[in-house]
Amino acid sequence: MSDLPLLGVEEEFHVVDLESRHAAPEVDSLLAQLDGAEFAPELQRSLVETNTPVCGTLDELRGHLRRLRATLEGVAEPLGLGVVAAGTVPLAELHGDAISAGARYEKMQHEYQMLVREQHICGAQVHVDVPDRDEAVQVVRRVAPYLPVLLALSASSPYWRGHDSGYASYRSMVWSRWPTAGPPATVSTAAEYDAMVADLIASGTISDPGMVYFDIRPSAHLPTVELRVCDACPDVDDVVLIAGLFRALVGKAREDLAAEVPLSGSRHELLRAATWRAARSGLEGDLVDLCGPSLVSPPLLVGQLVDQLRPQLEELGDWEQVLELSQATLARGSGAAVQRRAYGRRGELSDVVDVLLAHTQGRTLATEPPATVPHTPDLLVGYHADGSEQQAFDESVSAGGTVLPHYGWMFRALDRLGPRGLTAAESALRTEQRARGVTFRVGDGEPDRLFPLDLIPRIVTAEDWAGLTAGLTQRIRALEQFVRDVYGKQQIVSDGVIPAQIVHDAPGRSRLGKLFPADAVRIAVAGIDLVRDRADHWLVLEDNLRVPSGIGYSITSRRLVRSVMPDLEPPAGVVGLDLVPGQLRSALLSATESDDPALGEVALLSAGHEDSAFFEHRLLADRMDIPLVTPRDLQVTEDGVFLVGSGARRRLSALYRRLDERALLDAKGADLRPIGRALCNAVARGDVALLNAMGNGVADDKLIYAYVPEMISYYLGEDVLLDNVPTYPCVDPDRRTEVLDRLHELVLKPVDGYGGQGIVIGPHADSVELAEAAAAVRSNPAGWVAQDLVMLSTHPTFANGGLEPRAVDLRTFVLQSRLGDRTKVEVLPAALSRVAPFGSMIVNSSRGGGAKDTWVLR
Template identity: 45%
Template structure:
């Protein structure tokens, strides 16, 4: 056996690709080192070996030889599918006639080839046998690709793929599977026809996933990304050799096999490139179905056990399999490195250190949670149980406490919650708010990205609300059908009478989730009366009292700072706020703080029966708002008066469970209608005004991206979860066929009510929901299931993963970006075990959210 590795050359100062391969190759022996199509790459070719240990030694020897000539030039090497900071403009063609002809013929295909692969050769002297083996092992190639995937970043961004190199590579006309072949002669005829067609120039350009080598009596594996950790390449080599041996044994024994249909093979390769080890792979059945990648890898090793034992490779392959499933493939490790600071330079440093380091890779210097149930997509704990560096101090602090101290802290937490009356209403009853003691950390680069994306979204929604109840340009231009608006459950005819230039939704809430690859998605927009801010503040107060010694990171935001900003936002449109429209000093800092504003703002609540009564009380008390109920208000001469104190109210923050115009006091007085008339005449500003429900409507959620383009002339900075409008006949058919695979929600639901998660539902529940959607299509929407990220949560004094989301708040004072800010707090909500539903009303809890900003 043997191997060929393609290695990127990295400028260690700039962290970019360096096109200096010709200079380095002039100092290296031609037998083991050669040029590639791009000047930023060197290819190594091992000597022929017989054992995995010898192959490891060869790879280490050749890498060391390249490093010895590269380091004096300020260069490093990186064995990855794509260099993390590579850019289209980095491509420089190696100057040979062959490569020049290829560039002339294939144009963009060649210009994109900033990719590196790993090729493994296994000796098969009989070419007819090699062709038969090629057909039989095709079904297992996606597993090898998933193990080797090392190219999540391309052109300076996360592509969402574990191996974007595979997607780029498959554009070549001869990439992929050969299709059914019975003999070497048939393969040779195929090559001859391809060459005669003019599509390829010679046999070397047959870039099939597996092929008989064009220059050696071997079968050559070509499907894998280059692997920075040598032992990952050794694992691929060991499994590939065993696959060849197993197929040879089956052929000689005369066992039949069912060829993999080319579209299924292509689909399986695509799935491996998309998710790597963090997603699903297709199983080995005749009609393949998705299974967790780890299970597919383990099944392959088990199936190849007889051949691995015969080759003497079983113990080593088993150990290497366990290691990679624990630490993840290179794509997983690269994303984890990027998550720390959001710097691609850190990812470059990682892949260079792994490529130039020991064969087993870099051992993380972080605490290990040995009893933690590892899953892809955990925000704090990697696949090997190593905590992310940003969580290391927290984990060590809790470890030093021990289980007994943690349980005592939880008891103190419960006493604090009871003593401070932190409750949330569920079906008419107030229940204590569940809080976990392990904080969640949001890094500076994540918070900055969320700030930009959510402010953009808030501006577009505010513009939409003003337009809908004003000129209705969006409807006139056909961007949105008028019936989608006026027939919406949230449409309020009276809202047409409110002043055109007043902010309609100064307080917006957004529910966000992260998928298993770390990407943020907006799940829902909350524009009517989003709750959660007071709970975020209370949780920080709780943690400061119960666990004052937890190590706080520098740059940690204080959620209580949101209170003065809330009051300023409510008064911004009354003419009473002296800092109205003041520009933010930085995205993470938001609108600059100011002296106490003139004017009186009040929060209007239904009282103790309100589900978020604790929040109403807390916000009013700590933000300097009057807390009023309908009986406390009177309208005199077009002004809204606080009866107990006689003050005129300038801004009224509506936190009602019903519509304002329908609100009456205990005596039946239609005070809500009177207040609305005052607002329509400009006598009071209503914060989160009547009619905002059209933007809160889940059926409107899919259009927000179009609002951003229409009103702001921008592209969305944050992605939404794919959503189907069942009122559309074509989309309804799709949903009805897939109710068991989707999340379905009522368009006017809140608090998780009516949500059905298809994969977790019974057949009867799916059938009932299908009938409900068919009976009233306009009342529902459906969304793809998002595999929410998880976060360590205490269960019996030990940490275990639970799914989480994030509710963040944008304060809006106008339509310009500088008039909006992301509030310096967020509420992390935690789902019960085995659930994706995080709402408190559905058994969920919450935890402190540590938002960290850059220190200047």
């Protein structure tokens, strides 16, 4: 834009009686003392309009807005009147005789009846220069999708005729009843626009072009584009903010038009719905992001708009001012929220009028309640009381106790429930778990116990999930190649990328891994554990490539939490889990040969009731509609692997292995003979696919983990997308020396450990524990690795009648399917967040940890 576009504002004000605080039809007495060029009557005799001169800067505009408001007050106050800038004034009566004089207004009263009597409403209109009318029509269409955000910023009309309407902008609801109100028409040229107006006049719907009341339009009397969607704003700075954003939007639209950028294509009904949501919510509820469409928090949507307009705002010299004003408005809340706070002090609408009178002139009453936005829910009082937790990044609550934007909707719902409601929901959750047998066993000989599930879901945004999906896909591709390589040519060892000793001594390496066909998918189901140490940084904590559990618990968690808290529905929408069992079944079937006569005969192989995760085995088999079998149900012959019993004998083409390798080797089949070796031979012959493959443990111990970044570079030639936790193999003499020197600040882990067993967290260990750990490292260096201490992110967890910050990790599940000569990788949305006990960072169930549902946003 070579020339600075000029702008101007028309503001409408309510005239009120200072004694009664009611709307007063006394505008004629004001106008008699005012300059007609800048002041004008409105439809109702209790309203007055001001018109600023054209302005080049926002500071100039602010000066004129304040001057005109002050002039109004100076004339009104001696008459016992005041002026209020707001969409509605709380105390007003609908009188049919309160219409301003003039043939136009009298005709409107006759034609529209109650619509006219209702018009005790005030708006703020912003004009921006667009001299070419064809261009103006195009600009209108391009700016229209952004108008709901501007309405939310202006929302200042919660009260209507003495009652709270439930809306932040009830003015919008009244205004929308006009036949030409709402989003603009989809015309492309000035000629089409004029023809449309002519048709409306000919239809008798309107009597002149000025009655086209679209939310945005080419002005009926000026060479401008006119914004009409906004409420009148009590605070001048909100008008300035909206004017600055609108001018930048017009500038961007003109630039996009010149560059032939395609229109966004927002549908008329969605734009109307987004406008309604903005009127309903203001800045205190979620707004519609038309790019989804989805519901998002106002700070996110406003912040995105300001960032998007930064080039235009900088060119206009408005960037810093608009950014500062937007942040101030979000912190203060909408004009509607200010009014409700004033009413809440004594329950008197007269207090609301007093606050509006003061704010219109830039004053704040001494009795005015302070802003409570951002709001700290009662449930979070004392949330960060434990100083140790303040060092960790909390995913939903800032250090000051403020709910982060994408969790705002959730905490509003939780606040409505309160501690008593959450306690009742927790009790209902446990009842549901018992009824459905959602259990878990910590160890052999231990009784089944309820799976420890928390009520408060964890959110992973769509943006975060996209990054995780790319990183997890990359990691599994490299790990799959590594497993095939180490049971084949061991090229990665020959090329010196990974030391031979580390591979050959890996606890999970098994000669049975060599029996699997070279082209078989070995890692059909992977469980990758991730942690987060700051908002924008995820780290892989561990790879689980043998028999990872958790998919079934993720599916069940979703059903259980929603069954006891049905109102806890995320506005943006959550990726559903209904398709997950089918995805898993398809991955298993892909391992079979298409000409196999047993194609489609897949079973889940479990140790049975004694397995700690038997509930999950049963659930997944049921959801995939496949048999759940134990080794005793199987018979292996030269002709294949058969499911026997109950008078049936069916050949199986694939087995989803959910029991440990050693347990399978020791197990007996239907003929009471050991079945493990025979089953592996059948796999080698191609008679059956076993998923996951035996010997996968070679790739998922804590020592091999340290070399996964090197695998990615070696096999894929790509930059690593997901970092490891910095890891120090104690088998390396130099690293061992460093570990022993820094043992008090590192986390020490046994290479072949699982379930959190054997872990020593240096900063939390006493001198005796550290001495014992050092001795263990010296006696068996190859059996240990150390890692930098990562402060796991925390997440609110319901416990002891309130919310506590608990450390969490994230177990994600990745499937691999064979598609001809290539492999397809899928990251399932069925992720499971695991939760540590209070004050701990170990999330495993065997160490007292629990889990929570994880919602991946659309």
